[in-house]
Amino acid sequence: MTLESSDAKFPCPTSQEPLTLRNYQQQEVYECIHCWLHWLTGAQLARLLQQRGELETFVAKAERALTSNTRRACPQCRPVLLQSTKIDDVTLDYCLRCGGTLFD
Numbered sequence: 046m047t048l049e050s051s052d053a054k055f056p057c058p059t060s061q062e063p064l065t066l067r068n069y070q071q072q073e074v075y076e077c078i079h080c081w082l083h084w085l086t087g088a089q090l091a092r093l094l095q096q097r098g099e100l101e102t103f104v105a106k107a108e109r110a111l112t113s114n115t116r117r118a119c120p121q122c123r124p125v126l127l128q129s130t131k132i133d134d135v136t137l138d139y140c141l142r143c144g145g146t147l148f149d
């Protein structure tokens with residue numbers, strides 16, 4: 046199945062089901078209702094972290110702790126694979142290309 050239209054939904058990197066856009070406390074986040082994964086686009090993440098003044102710290106930590114390619118593709122940059130990284134002992138998948146982040 047190919048999704049070409051501009052409002053095409055991003056697929057979950059694990060189940061390939063379309064992610065659902067949710068609103069948590071004024072913060073938009075994509076969620077997979079099947080796997081309970083959460084995807085923040087680079088823009089959503091930047092907005093969230095900027096409010097807290099943590100954007101530069103986050104990006105620096107994420108890029109320093111990069112370990113390896115995961116087997117999961119970025120929902121937005123497919124077939125670019127997400128990179129596994131660690132922020133303060135939390136492991137997450139990060140896309141170097143768009144800055145999107147996957148939270149398990």
Ligand SMILES: [Zn+2]
Binds near residue numbers: 057058059077
């Ligand atoms: Zn899923």
Ligand SMILES: [Zn+2]
Binds near residue numbers: 122141142144145
């Ligand atoms: Zn990406």
